[in-house]
Amino acid sequence: MxxxxxxxxxxxxxxxxxxxxxxxxxxxxxxxxxxxxxxxxxxxxxxxxxxxxxxxxxxxxxxxxxxxxxxxxxxxxxxxxxxxxxxxxxxxxxxxxxxxxxxxxxxxxxFDIRPHGDEHGSWWVVSDLDPEQAGRPASPDHVLGVGHASLSLVRATSRRPAESVLDLGTGNGVQALHASRYARRITATDTSPRALRLAAATFALNELDVELLRGEWFAPVARRRFDRIVCNPPFVVGPPRVDYVYRDSGLAGDDASALLVRQLPAFLTEGGTGHLLASWLHLRGEDWEDRVHRWLPPGTDAWFVQRDVADPSLYVGTWLRDTGIDPRSAEGRAKAAAWLDWFAENDVEGIGFGFVTLRRTETTAPTVVCEDLRHAFDDPLGEEAAAWLDRVDWLRAHESDLLDVVYRVPDNVVLERIEEPGEEGWATTVRRLHRTDGPGWQHELDELTTALLAGCRGVLPMSDLLELLAASREEAPESLRTAARPLIAELVRHGMLEESR
Incomplete structure (x- = not known):
């Protein structure tokens, strides 16, 4: 220490x-x-x-x-x-x-004191020297600098104006710095006295007024609510121990992520949102989507975006090196053996990692979506998360008349075709709807759906398009309407179909 x-x-x-x-x-x-x-x-x-x-x-x-x-x-x-x-x-x-x-x-x-900026200006962030600069392994109370995880959470957080923001587990304070662009009041907490001292230095250097509180999880803000909560938690999964406070929670497996997802919505104002990084276990015989779905409390809209799934051996080696421990050393071999034994004993086949967006809502039927997003994309996910929640609201308001709406395919959506040569010339084998901005969503389409979306040009309501399609293809209208509802909802959620105004 x-x-x-x-x-x-x-x-x-x-x-x-x-x-x-x-x-x-x-x-x-x-x-x-x-x-x-x-x-x-x-x-x-x-x-x-x-x-x-x-x-x-x-x-x-x-x-x-x-x-x-x-x-x-x-x-x-x-x-x-x-x-x-x-x-x-x-x-x-x-x-x-x-x-x-x-x-x-x-x-x-x-100390590591370095500039960190966005499109509006620059700050200075104070943290501990990384192990390579310091010439020794990280200490247990090491305060991490601005790393890839911190930056990915910055990009995954909505920047829409908010009255109050909580930065839970502030570390060096970088999430609070970005929150200062859109929030009137910021509260930052951490369990580590050292982190709070360095975060205080970060805020003082940048002339920011941030309320700093010490304590575990949500204890420092009991009975308070915030318009937005951001959290880059100690999400590393494994045995219940704390070697480094910035990454280890002391809880077994993915219990830290589960705790956050269960408790965070209670500290949001109505309609308030939470943005956090999280990890979840992929266990033998269990779907990860079912696992994270069980974490959610009632009255919570949730979007789980899985960005990566790591093999246990790769996972352990990565995190050993992160703290300056050589996996080939005696210490590294001992830690790796204990970690991998725990994974094997608990049937862990992989470790998922990604972003979670939560929103407190009064509805009795909240929307919960889990999806993979492992391909590379450039646009910040934060604006997409905010827009995703807007589209969820729109779908909720149009649940009863979803097929009566006049739709259009946005200009940022294109249709890709893959064709192979056959006996009668080129034959389409793949039809893929592709959004060219944001996360770059893709949807494989069949011939009927392709024809249906071709008619979504802001002229006829979906119900009329389905009737015309049924008549031209000799399909039963009711079966097309039944099949169209979930498809329309999914395309709307992904911003690939919108109401024509």
Whole structure:
């Protein structure tokens, strides 16, 4: 465990912020100096191009090498780059530390303090150094930086305006930073005192007023409700133990994800939404959809999106390396053996991972959808999640007259055909409806459905189109109407069919 809790005073944060601003140590300034290629290389874990690009860049170059590359920098250069923050204060706080055992006296970063931006501007995020920079495995109370999981949750969270937001398990505070773009009031909680100290430093550096509370799960906000809750929880599944607070919940298997899904809706206002990352077990003889469906409390609309399913052995190796443990070492072999034994004893065939969107609703028949979305896509899922809930509302309002609506196929939806040569020429073997934006939904169609959707041009109601199709294909109208209802609902939910206005 880290020896002492860091203490970033308001004065220290104000002076450090002034130093960063004077040097243009922000998201745009770093990219402008490094250039696109060196910046991309840095993101891939290849620091040398960035080191070369920052070599003659005065204060900004020093800060980049110090905080982003983990280099040792001369004392006088660091003193100048951090001004007006006195070097003595930076050393006392732990922002920088003296390097021992080297011929040339120098300083290294004591924390990972790096710019993080969006399309509206830039922040600074304070976290612990990763194991490679620190030169040792992560400590149990390690505070993770802005990783792929954090960024994926940012992209999967709706940015529609909200009065109040809860960032449950805030860690370094990055989710709360993004919430500041759309929320009037933000509350952030964590069970780790160290995480709360570093999150407080993040918020002070960025001049944000965030309520910080300590406690497990929802205990710090008992009897309160929020318009939106975001959570990047300790979702790693396995035996009930806590090696690292940022990833391990102390609950067995996927019980942490189950707890969140069960309890979160009770802390939402009516119509409020929750966005979280979650993991679920794929057990022998059990459908994962049935498993997560059982977690839900009544009165909750839910959208489970599975982004990946990991093999247990790959899963264990990945998470060992994440904390700086070599799976080939004695410690790594022992931890891997215990972890894999637990998976085998509990019939675990895979570990699913993805996004969960929840909404508190008064309806007695909430909508629950589980689906795979493992292909790559570029658009943020957060706007899609918000639109998905809008479409669920529309379907609920039109449940009784779904076939009386005049529909159109949106311009962002195309039909793909795959044809093979046959005795009578080319024959269509696959008809696939494809949405060209958002998550890129795809639906395989039969010939009848293809013909039906061809008529959805904003002129005739669906009931008339079904009658015409039945007459032209000599099909029973009632059977077509019965088959069309679930198909229409699914296409509407995926934004591939919409009411013509």
């Amino acid at each position: 880290n020896d002492a809790l860091p203490e970033f005073s308001p004065e220290t944060c104000a002076r450090l912020r002034d130093a960063f601003r004077a040097a243009r140590y922000d998201a745009d300034g770093v990219v402008d100096l490094l250039g696109a290629q060196a910046h991309a290389a840095l993101g891939r874990g290849e620091p040398e191009p960035a080191r070369r690009a920052s070599r003659d860049a005065d204060a900004l170059g020093v800060l980049i090498r110090l905080f982003l590359l983990g280099d040792t920098e001369p004392v006088d250069a660091v003193r100048s780059a951090l001004s007006p923050l006195p070097l003595e204060d930076a050393l006392a706080t732990g922002i920088v530390r003296r390097v021992e055992g080297e011929e040339t006296e120098g300083l290294r970063a004591g």
